[in-house]
Amino acid sequence: MISLYPTIYHTFQCKADRCENTCCQLWTIDIDESTAERYHAMTGPLGESLRQAITVDDEGSHFVFSKEQPMCPLLNENGLCKVVLELGEEGLCDTCHMHPRFYKYIEDLELCGVGLSCEASVELLAEDTQSDQVIFTIEDDDSEFSPDERLTIQNIFELLALDIDSSYFQYSPNPDVQYYAKLLDLYGTTEPIDEEWTVQINTLSHDIEKLITAVQSYIANHDMGLFNKVFQYILYRQIDMLADYSLESILSYARDGVEYILITSAIEGSPLKQVARWSQQIEYDEDNVELLLQHYDSLQ
Secondary structure: OEEEEEHHHHHOOOOHHHOOOOOOEOOEEEEOHHHHHHHHHOOHHHHHHHHHHEEEEOOEEEEEOOOOOOEOOOEOOOOOEHHHHHHOHHHOOHHHHHOOEEEEEEOOEEEEEEOOOOHHHHHHHHHOOOOOOOOEEEEEOOOOOOOOOEEOHHHHHHHOOOOOOHHHHOOOOOOOHHHHHHHHHHHOOOOOOOHHHHHHHHHHHHOHHHHHHHHHHHHHHOOOHHHHHHHHHHHHHOHHHHHOOOHHHHHHHHHHHHHHHHHHHHHHOOHHHHHHHHHHHOOOOHHHHHHHHHHHHHOO
């Protein structure tokens, strides 16, 4: 098995109560069976809190956060997890323990990473201002590669026997009225994570000319290095989808994603938050990913 890691993977650490956009909100968290059994059998105040927080339906056990209760009920008054405080990280269910880490597999290749929905992940990606490339490390059981070897996204595609020109891995902004109108229409068909997403799409669609002016000004006054790295990172996360979709569809998915992040950054500022927001809405909803990729495939 060959394992690939973006360099930010090894330095990632949850910001806990310092996070302004905690992942302990707005989700339905599936609890694995063994953890659910342990939670239901637990005694004391924590056990009671866990049982009150868990919903059990035909599909299993869940933490369900609603509009009325958007934050995880297991957070204390300081925004810290009661489970971690009392039991340590090993007390978490699999989903909470692993998030935002992800693992994808292509034959004997394991793609590891930390998701961009996480504020800490995006901050790490943005830290290296000396390069606009995402750098990966490699580990393999057969010692075919040096542990000090560094790879780019192009090198990873080459490992998959895909010889693609380096220009495909560089993001280039495209502020165009027709393109933006189609992009916003398409994103308007995705399942919204909340009402704010729908409001944002409608607001942005109201005056495309204004968007163009704002984006052009933003490009002129900001380095595009972060956006290029986000583009490459989105491609990395979707490489396994090449089994079902064309390369052009994957590239379109990544380009549109970064273009939307650029638009919202130009209008609202805070590009790191815009990256995380996009990832929550698109990447972390498998139905939305499939909807978009099927759309791009239909254009081929």
